[in-house]
Amino acid sequence: MTETGRVAVMTAPGELAYQEYPVPTAAPDELVLEIARANVCGSELHIWNGKHPVKKRGGLGHEMLGVVRELGARRQVDNRGEPLAVGDRVVVTYFQTCEECFQCLQGDRNLCDRAYEFFAKQPEEAPHFHSAFATHYVVHPKQHVFKVPDAIPDAVAAGANCALSQVMFGISKTPLGYGATFLIQGAGGLGLNAIPVAKELGARVIVIDGVASRLEQAKAFGADHTIDMSEVTDVDARVELVRSLTDGRGPDVALEVTGVPAAFGEGLEHVRRGGTYLVMGNLSPGATVPFDPGYVTRKALTIRHVDRYEGRWLAKAIDFLAANLERYPFDHLVDAEFGFDRIQDALDQSLARTVTRAAVVLR
Template sequence: MDINQVDIEKIVQQVLSQMGDQKPDGRKQTAPQSFSIPKRAKVAMMTDLRKIEVKEFDIPEIGDDEMLVKVEGCGICGTDVHEYKNDPFGLIPVVLGHEGSGQIVKMGKNITQDTTGKPLALGDKIVTCTIPCGKCDACLNMREKDNLCENSGIYGLMPEDDHYHFNGWFSEYLVIRKGSTFFKVNDMSLKLRLLIEPAAVVVHAVERAKSTGLLTFNSNVAIQGLGPIGLMLLAVIRTMGVENIIAIDGDEKRLQMAKRFGAKYTMNFKNYKDLDEQVRRLKELTSGRGADFAFQCTGVPAAASNVWKFVKRGGGLAEIGFFVDNGCCSINPHHDICKKEITMVGSWTYKVSDYPITFDFLRRAVGIGLPIEELITHEYSLDQMNEAMDTNMKQLGIKIAYINKN
């Protein structure tokens, strides 16, 4: 058989290729992924109140302790909307978005694993948590409460005043900086990954509630406010086995979703002439006692005042609705606190250690059939972010999300 030089070269290349696909133990070796990274990419930058513009920047060089992530999408949070309307944090100009997920496309040589120690590789899907400062009182003296870091960095809430530019998830790419906390989440769908951050907010709140010793399997639990946080909270306590749940809101569509998430009863506060009628109805649903535990999930001061009336004597309350200053509310210290001897806890964002618990919650929620992914009701592209914000402000859906289809 005649074999010419070209044939020999092909055979040699084939053999070498096959040898390269084998590990020393004979198992097939997967070639490392590589990605085509553009020189420039787009961000949706908030440049003024109620104004987001698409801008393009050079993608910076990635340092040894950094990563470049291609953004897959990001949920829109109520905090984003507050910033969009009023800039309470003084961040303008800013690239918002902190509920995102993306794929690692470039890694510094010192990046080998995520925050829990899982090995990382190009192509892995990740979500980010916080960037603790390591210098404040919480970081130095209360390490189990890193959520109280006074200078915590959060992607999507960083002013656009440095060379990175890709600081928020409302963009095509994100630069993960040194000192960040992040988690590999390859085993979850995109929608679940976009719900991790708000789910972590709720998981932290439930852990705070459990610290009172008043949240048990047979508790009568009232949840006031059925936005993404309230519905997610309902899902968390359902996965814990709590069944006696009363969901309170003024939107019938959200009340119906609450029933699908496992609420035993729903109350539309608009159907009652005053707070006294609401309290009477809630007591009817709890054998005349009131709620053993209540979660206040709105950012409305009047609601924060009303919720105290729903809690029975000796009961508990968790306030998780105010991540920005929406004003003060009035309570009666005698009737609402002392006479009832209520145990109240506040809840602020989440700890890094809440994230692994959150992953288990989401897997459990899917496993028992809760329609968790249906919380995402609207999807928008990067150049539609003003429209997305408007949809959120009008409460036309539940969770609004940016999806990067490029």
């Protein structure tokens, strides 16, 4: 009998069903994986609550760890050139890099025009397993894949893509360095991963969030100061508090990873004159905030919006984890685990912010 696998499918925002399909055979340039675990990233929550700009139906999940089930005849090594074998643990970019479109040829591979060619497919379309909230996953020819060293636990490796890779790539686009001050808006998965990246660069880190448990995690990851929005409820008061922690100037670099539009307007007030504002959390269409271009000009701000990351940064993320496993509590990033049949609970609790980072665990 043909073996079958299951895919969790959002039939409409907030509604989930499970579908069953035959487990595919790897094409020559593909890999077929068995999913070990997949995290609930903020992008899933944008999709789940109907605020994603494009995706209104289909498979969910992209931040995951997989185990090689089958290798295609021409897919015997990972993107470092390391040999792959059945049973190896791997991490994979959820998008592809086509190397043929305008953006790729310009060198902006993170903006590949065909990035979601496979991720966007509906599960009804073969080979069916295009997303990570599933029992299996097909790695297509132009997705980056990297073998995970034995020393990195499953729960830690799963977060390399996309949270850690994303913030490492984004921060690389800013002047953050030794002695700089760095403000992080939001202590979810992206925000917490950004702390050790900044600390290893020699920066001083301030974190703002409204959930006490997240701020405790931020401290554990090395945040120098935390600000609880539930206690400092006024924006002006938060701006003054941040200035008092940055010699009256404001941070050199700020990072928005809240997904809340109002955070963008607040962030502009926080950043010092001549500073840099890195925006990665807001992607829902139609949500607007008042914007004063003259204010930005007078402050001479640099605003960087970063979408996805270049595939090679996933390898850098794995190396970062291997080098810093003992220095930071990466193994505590996920604070709730759910079985495959409880994916809706994982999504709902993540959306309600009763958990910081949820994982769907299959083994």
